[in-house]
Amino acid sequence: MARMTMIEAVRSAMDVSMERDDNVVVFGEDVGYFGGVFRCTQGLQAKYGKTRCFDTPISESGIVGTAIGMAAYGLKPCVEIQFADYMYPAYDQITQEAARIRYRSNGDFTCPIVLRMPTGGGIFGGQTHSQSPEALFTHVCGLKVVVPSNPYDAKGLLIASIEDPDPVMFLEPKRLYNGPFDGHHDRPVIPWSKHDLGEVPEGHYTIPIGKAEVRRRGSAVTVVAYGTMVHVALAAAEETGIDAEVIDLRSLLPLDLDTIVKSVEKTGRCVVVHEATLTSGFGGEVAALVQEHCFYHLEAPVVRVAGWDTPYPHAQEWDYFPGPARVGRALVEVMEA
Amino acid sequence: MSDLDRLSLHVPEPAVRPGGEPDFSNVKIPKAGSVPRPEVDVAPEEIRDLAYSIIRVLNRDGEAVGPWAGLLSDDELLAGLRHMMTLRAFDARMLMAQRQGKTSFYMQHLGEEAVSCAFRKALNKGDMNFPTYRQAGLLIADGYPMVEMMNQIFSNESDPLRGRQLPIMYSSKEHGFFTISGNLATQYVQAVGWAMASAIKRDTKIAAAWIGDGSTAESDFHSALVFASTYKAPVILNIVNNQWAISTFQGIARGGSGTFAARGLGFGIPALRVDGNDYLAVYAVAKWAAERARRNLGPTLIEYVTYRVGAHSTSDDPSAYRPKTESEAWPLGDPVLRLKKHLILRGAWSEERHAQAEAEILDEVIQAQKQAEGHGTLHAGGKPSVRDIFEGVYAEMPPHIRRQRQKAGY
Numbered sequence: 001m002a003r004m005t006m007i008e009a010v011r012s013a014m015d016v017s018m019e020r021d022d023n024v025v026v027f028g029e030d031v032g033y034f035g036g037v038f039r040c041t042q043g044l045q046a047k048y049g050k051t052r053c054f055d056t057p058i059s060e061s062g063i064v065g066t067a068i069g070m071a072a073y074g075l076k077p078c079v080e081i082q083f084a085d086y087m088y089p090a091y092d093q094i095t096q097e098a099a100r101i102r103y104r105s106n107g108d109f110t111c112p113i114v115l116r117m118p119t120g121g122g123i124f125g126g127q128t129h130s131q132s133p134e135a136l137f138t139h140v141c142g143l144k145v146v147v148p149s150n151p152y153d154a155k156g157l158l159i160a161s162i163e164d165p166d167p168v169m170f171l172e173p174k175r176l177y178n179g180p181f182d183g184h185h186d187r188p189v190i191p192w193s194k195h196d197l198g199e200v201p202e203g204h205y206t207i208p209i210g211k212a213e214v215r216r217r218g219s220a221v222t223v224v225a226y227g228t229m230v231h232v233a234l235a236a237a238e239e240t241g242i243d244a245e246v247i248d249l250r251s252l253l254p255l256d257l258d259t260i261v262k263s264v265e266k267t268g269r270c271v272v273v274h275e276a277t278l279t280s281g282f283g284g285e286v287a288a289l290v291q292e293h294c295f296y297h298l299e300a301p302v303v304r305v306a307g308w309d310t311p312y313p314h315a316q317e318w319d320y321f322p323g324p325a326r327v328g329r330a331l332v333e334v335m336e337a
Numbered sequence: 338m339s340d341l342d343r344l345s346l347h348v349p350e351p352a353v354r355p356g357g358e359p360d361f362s363n364v365k366i367p368k369a370g371s372v373p374r375p376e377v378d379v380a381p382e383e384i385r386d387l388a389y390s391i392i393r394v395l396n397r398d399g400e401a402v403g404p405w406a407g408l409l410s411d412d413e414l415l416a417g418l419r420h421m422m423t424l425r426a427f428d429a430r431m432l433m434a435q436r437q438g439k440t441s442f443y444m445q446h447l448g449e450e451a452v453s454c455a456f457r458k459a460l461n462k463g464d465m466n467f468p469t470y471r472q473a474g475l476l477i478a479d480g481y482p483m484v485e486m487m488n489q490i491f492s493n494e495s496d497p498l499r500g501r502q503l504p505i506m507y508s509s510k511e512h513g514f515f516t517i518s519g520n521l522a523t524q525y526v527q528a529v530g531w532a533m534a535s536a537i538k539r540d541t542k543i544a545a546a547w548i549g550d551g552s553t554a555e556s557d558f559h560s561a562l563v564f565a566s567t568y569k570a571p572v573i574l575n576i577v578n579n580q581w582a583i584s585t586f587q588g589i590a591r592g593g594s595g596t597f598a599a600r601g602l603g604f605g606i607p608a609l610r611v612d613g614n615d616y617l618a619v620y621a622v623a624k625w626a627a628e629r630a631r632r633n634l635g636p637t638l639i640e641y642v643t644y645r646v647g648a649h650s651t652s653d654d655p656s657a658y659r660p661k662t663e664s665e666a667w668p669l670g671d672p673v674l675r676l677k678k679h680l681i682l683r684g685a686w687s688e689e690r691h692a693q694a695e696a697e698i699l700d701e702v703i704q705a706q707k708q709a710e711g712h713g714t715l716h717a718g719g720k721p722s723v724r725d726i727f728e729g730v731y732a733e734m735p736p737h738i739r740r741q742r743q744k745a746g747y
Contacts, residue, residue, distance in 0.1 A: 066527070066530030067530060068527045073538075075534045093523055097518060104502050106508070108510050166731050
């Protein structure tokens, strides 16, 4: 076991995958010689050569479009979109091409690609470096959507994504790259080296896509979260003293509905948390599923905590970001209902 | 300031509209045989003229002339003629089938048969095309069974795509034909990626990208040219300029660039224009580009100058936006008749044999159609299962889709 940051864990996943399979290639903006603006691909070009890890023109539709063509040939591209906010120029390639190639060709061609993209806020990135576009992917049939919350999961899920036969959107919460950020922006960051989930095996292992993990056992209320919000929810539970059961979804599509249903049947209450904007966000899907499957177990309406329905602001970042105080208020609200 | 007029917006218009006399005086047609044939390793900047001319082999009299001539034997040309005639007969029958309600939609190739039929001949087994909806000649010329194409068009119980795709959006990896999207231009950059993969793996295969004149305006076209140029991908970048993007004349997408081929020049990609209605010229230019790609010299851009004689699709009526007689005035003639004339001149063909071949081909197409219709048509007979809606979204069906399939009763 080694201690790794989430950056090192993601890099290790690509390293292990490239070592095991010559067909794995890594490319994107600044990922080659420099190793990526977040350093996730550092050293891969030196180790595997520049035809397996290289820089691309600034053209997301070109990056994803060429990745699709490479996958049709038989390679397994794991590409980086520098920020999730930059994926929009590639949205046509992602939604109408990558997601449908298996279906429309009846399996004659397939599209095993991974798009890694740093997601979410908390770094004063303003409206073009802070977005959480996961719901724009979960609405598309044919894609898988993965959001890890710690280094151990990030590595196991990324290897599983690279080995997956279908296109995977791999959203890396950038505020978690260096430590388990719980929303207390005024406190020093605790590094992953001081956290159990910063312990990461050096070799190959996978975490199955579509399986959630319960991060905190509790009996009062179920909190459904993913990415950075897992740590915020854990902090909110401690600070309010409410015995919340915190579920880390890890995969949004496919979704581990069984784990959610089992928990809500036990607690009778549910709060869904995400950074992305509220309206038509993934929380709406979770809330709908909970009422469809757990209606007669519910003691209170499902509550959603999310980013406001505005663009992501710059100076007012901490009034926008759903921190532990806001999640805590939702826990109190759902307990008092 | 005072001596300047106010600004005005330029909106290009075609030379004529319905009711007017067709006018192609703006299409400059060089003499057959007049354009030089450079070596394949020529520096792109030395052949910039080729992006503005038109490479032609067959002259008015049906002779094959000039430096691009002489590549194909009588038998090869006879096979090419047969492919084009087959595609034309196939189109005519399928158009009729659409009018009879046997399918929802069809797109024909009338006037453009030489482009895809001759191009296929320049590729090897294992190479990959990323086609648009008007390159079925790639399949016909590679021996893909017509009955399979028809099964797909009729969305019947033997449809290889299980009823999921719009008619004519074929897919055949075995025949080097990437699944047609129906989306525009997306396949262009995918072809570049496929070619890059072949180079990454030190393979010998090459890719071919296809696009129409109108879709070159999409950003994916430009992404494709950037990537092809940067990585010197072994890809042939084909633009089929058939003059019309549904109702929009090619000047709207071409803008001020002079020709579509000229788009390649700024990327340092050798760019050639070719008479798209000349089977010999299409083959010669495609072969030149294929050799460049295979020798690791990088991409080539080819503009095929042709004319869409028919409607864009069965949902279109061209008489609403262009003169009805415009196709007759098209100065590059009919690809089938031109090759036929050449073969007769060579002494390899005759009017009688042509008429006989036409009858044979029609019979083959009708036989294939009977066989396909035995498996059903869109609204009658055997059809794909409702289960097929839910299969194949992912390699393994996730629980939520399984629940929905059960809800649908399957």
